Amino acid sequence: MAQVKRENRQKEEIEYQKIRAAAEGGDATAQKSLGAMYYYGEGVEEDYKQAVEWFRKAAEQGNASAQYNLGAMYYFYYGKGVEKDNKQAAEWFRKAAAQGEAAAQYSLGLMYEKGEGMEKDYKQAVEWYRKAAEGYLKAADEGKVEAQLVLGGLYFGGKGVEQDYKQAAQWYRKAAEQGNAKAQELLGGMYQAGMGVELDYKQAVEWYRKAAEKSAQMQESLGCLYYFGLIVEQDYIQAAEWFRKAAEQGEAGAQYSLGLMYYKGEGMEKDVKQAAEWYSKAAEQGKAKAQVNLGMMYESGQGVIEDYIEAYKWYLLVEKGGEEVQKLKDELRKKMTEGQIAEGERRAKEFVEKREKKKGVEERH
Template sequence: MKIKLKQGKWQVVVACLILLGGCQDDQKAVAQPKPASISNKSEKVKQDERLEYERCLKAAESGDAVEQNNLGVMYANGAGVKKDQVKAVKWYRKAAEQGHALAQYNLGVMYDTGKGVKQDHKQAVEWFHKAAEQGYALAQYYLGVMYATGEGVKQDYKQAVKWYRKAAEQGYADAQYNLGVMYDTGKGVKQDHKQAVEWFRKAAEQGDALALNYLGVMYDTGEGVKQDYKQAMEFYRKAAELGNALAQYNLGVMYDTGEGVKQDYKQAMEWYRKSAEQGSADAQYNLGVMYVTGKGVKQDSKQAVEWFRKAAEQGKAVAQFYLGVMYHNGQGVKQDLDQAEVWYRKAARQGHELAKGMLKVLGESP
């Protein structure tokens, strides 16, 4: 099965974003921070961090909200002081209660992830809301995610759209992408593929790989824009080169089918493999097909079985069926009718008609 894939980021779970940077800079945020190990830091750097921590502590204890938030960051990341998530929460809270938007956001993250405090999605929503109402784009975006996923609040796509839009209008790429998904799927807003394309384009211009892939899908299918396979190829390639597994798969399909580019099975194999190695069940299945048919690669039934198995174990019905076929025929694996039945049955339970038929051939009921 060779289909183009598009997925909505609104489905993702909120990621942990903690503010990083110097103690005096409270305007920079990055996702999933990976602070340098203290043991790898030079003595000079450690000394400077310690002095900065002491300065921040003094200012924070005097009631400075900015420095209270920054002190929380230092505790959260172990900069200048031993990492302590509980103390990070303590200082974020002090700043948040003074109305500091970034601290309110950071406190929301701690509640959402359960770091330094008992996990509480409702509390996370409350603090994200406070920061969002002050115009903080990251908080607006994550508040949208909470409404879209129904974590800590009743699921409400209209509210999700509202907050995504606020963050998107501030130029936040993830929000622009999610808003595009909402327009494309008609969740929380009237379905409008042209609006979806507009928001995907804004995010894509910032290098968002998911948006680049989705924009490729829109050009590929002609939704919201005139169908143009060459444009689709261009966007798929950009996203694929950024490492996006969906785009790598889609680019493989284009080479496989010869849409928007000269048919090239070797190139198809290359991109399917990149996607498959990232865990894409669709790419794993297609890679198995290429090994069975010998397109773009030397025919190798053992390799086909390996890739069908990877996809099958992720629940892909057609891969389960073909893995059953390989066991049934003893192709690439020792013939084993019991194993064939096992995989046919898994596929049949998902409604795969050919698998149901093969169970009957084996004398088993679907």
């Protein structure tokens, strides 16, 4: 395995050197490709600023794909090499759209619909969605999975085309059959709702399961279906399995749900220590319910050593906790010294500062 990885890395590095040489020689296609290599870290260390620089060089030479990519950096992926700038995004999308770039046409439609970087104009939005639909239809007919997915969405929302759930389902199916997880999830949803297809919960679950092979979010959703017995027979063991798969990939909601199941002993042996561990992982990511439950465990000493300061810290960190959390804080303060309260406030402040710093680093990269 290590040998294969080394060989793949060497191939990527050789490809990078080849494309770099062509890009420096002024080849616009190579410049666009080099930008993508910097963006994804293929054959070279990931560098969003370099990605933007090479996309810009290609875009200024009229490369439509690079023009779209540059617009997308300003509009969708801001914080990665550039700050958000709707006007710059619209300018580059418009240049690419004029050359028939369907993704740029769709993005312009979106911006007109939302009134971002320009006056809100539904007529213009529909016109650009229509042009995008034509472009996506051609690409979708050629079997391009992303085009099939987007075209399905256009038919579903009636954007640039007459709303048609059957057409939406057909295009979602084409993309789903090629293994696209999002399309599999959306097709499952259409079977669950009976939109564009006959209502069929069995088919819905089948497509959800296929999507869950690649999507942690879908794993969490399947866990919820089994936990609450929605469109499937209630099954705590299945729910726990799906929550665990998603939780181990960092899904905060699944981490909270798995902690709750450990706490209640649903589908597994009751284990308050495991509950506290999973609540902690979710709480660190800002899951409010997990923060409340973890605070209560620290206050009562369940699964963790009793610690009023930590309990108070987690209560303080709950955003929009309402009267329930306010009551928990008020009652806990009655059992704490002024020094403990001050320390809890300090820890909460420190947690927020670290989270914001980490967020800033992630956005820059």
